[in-house]
Amino acid sequence: MSAKEASRSVLHVDLDAFFVSVERVLDPRLCGRPVVVGGPVEGRGVVAAASYEARQFGVHSAMPMGQAMRLCPDLVRINATPGIYARASKAVFDLLGSYTPIVEKVSVDEAYLDLSGTEHLFGRALDAADHMRKEVKERLRLDLTVGVSRNRLVSKVASGFAKPHGLFDVRPGQEPRFFAPLPVKVLPGIGPVTQKRLRDFHIDQLGTLADTDGWFLEDVFGRYGRSMRRRAKGEDETPVCPPWEKAARKSIGHERTFAEDTDDVQILRGRLQRMLEKCCGELREKGLLARTMSIKVRYADFATETRDATLPRPSDHDLEWWELAGPLLERVLKKRRTLVRLVGVRFSGLERGFWQGGLFEEGRVVQHGRLAVIDRMRAKYGEKSVRTQNAYTMTFYANGEKDMVIDMKRAKAAASE
Ligand SMILES: [Mg+2]
Numbered sequence: 351m352s353a354k355e356a357s358r359s360v361l362h363v364d365l366d367a368f369f370v371s372v373e374r375v376l377d378p379r380l381c382g383r384p385v386v387v388g389g390p391v392e393g394r395g396v397v398a399a400a401s402y403e404a405r406q407f408g409v410h411s412a413m414p415m416g417q418a419m420r421l422c423p424d425l426v427r428i429n430a431t432p433g434i435y436a437r438a439s440k441a442v443f444d445l446l447g448s449y450t451p452i453v454e455k456v457s458v459d460e461a462y463l464d465l466s467g468t469e470h471l472f473g474r475a476l477d478a479a480d481h482m483r484k485e486v487k488e489r490l491r492l493d494l495t496v497g498v499s500r501n502r503l504v505s506k507v508a509s510g511f512a513k514p515h516g517l518f519d520v521r522p523g524q525e526p527r528f529f530a531p532l533p534v535k536v537l538p539g540i541g542p543v544t545q546k547r548l549r550d551f552h553i554d555q556l557g558t559l560a561d562t563d564g565w566f567l568e569d570v571f572g573r574y575g576r577s578m579r580r581r582a583k584g585e586d587e588t589p590v591c592p593p594w595e596k597a598a599r600k601s602i603g604h605e606r607t608f609a610e611d612t613d614d615v616q617i618l619r620g621r622l623q624r625m626l627e628k629c630c631g632e633l634r635e636k637g638l639l640a641r642t643m644s645i646k647v648r649y650a651d652f653a654t655e656t657r658d659a660t661l662p663r664p665s666d667h668d669l670e671w672w673e674l675a676g677p678l679l680e681r682v683l684k685k686r687r688t689l690v691r692l693v694g695v696r697f698s699g700l701e702r703g704f705w706q707g708g709l710f711e712e713g714r715v716v717q718h719g720r721l722a723v724i725d726r727m728r729a730k731y732g733e734k735s736v737r738t739q740n741a742y743t744m745t746f747y748a749n750g751e752k753d754m755v756i757d758m759k760r761a762k763a764a765a766s767e
Contacts, residue, residue: 363446408422479517540578601700613689638703640697644696
């Protein structure tokens, strides 16, 4: 474990009986009673969420409503209120986001937070977690359970341990001791099948699993054997992954099939440039930069060619990419054998950030502030309202007609005359 991992603070937060709790905020008379949210028996409804009072009768989510009613005759059933849970969830996540930007939402009522490095703002992770719970309770009247440790796995198990409306922290180094007496099924990833297999070998508790020889587990469970043993000791290095990092693992791209196959270079260039501009607009909107661009050309006979290009520094800038994409397309088309049916462009190697380059290269490329204006114009007046021909020339369109051409070189020359 690196020093950085040893000093991490990861929280697992989980709202208690979330749908029911939201309904109780709207109607406090439901408090203290066995309540479920879900469809009626007649409509073959199932339990979407159950209050802890209902759970005492053995009612749980995904149970058919008829069965829940039989288990608990005094059960109060409420229809789900559309939209309200998502709004409540957003309010909670907005609040959590004020503690750290590194929030990985797992579901509508559950998330991981990485608080590493926020000590100067909120003190110890445990104090921050306590503060967070009080704030959610006071401002949103919802109960939040929090598990605190230095990794996701232990925090997840700790919050399950602390439920409902609790807080549980596992100090660094105490993970194996916390895990040892717990049944193996609390470990995420150990399902009924693995559980049964482990029981065959008299491995019922995590402590036993942690003490079992690695080679044996590997022999029985293959490559998961060893990682299972590490996890049984409370070791986990999976980072908390906020949405922008998830996005960074993916790519952004567009492709279009022509209504009619073509070999008109102007049409092909125009289409590719529009898609490239669209992709770059999406990158800017999501606050991402791309390192690699691939262009794709598919011919009428379905043969497909792709070409990659990489910039020395990642960019979300139309023209920086177009300077590469234009020549790349021409090189592909030189080998053209037949008509083209599709062109596409895709950006990958995405990372969080905004375009930094060219700040001191006035005039060479369209400045970023101007790109933001173009994005806004396209959002308001449609994608075809502005076209950038090259580094200096922009054309504005109104109702599909060319309205105005701005040539920066000429404008500059005119201004200095
Ligand atoms: Mg929950």
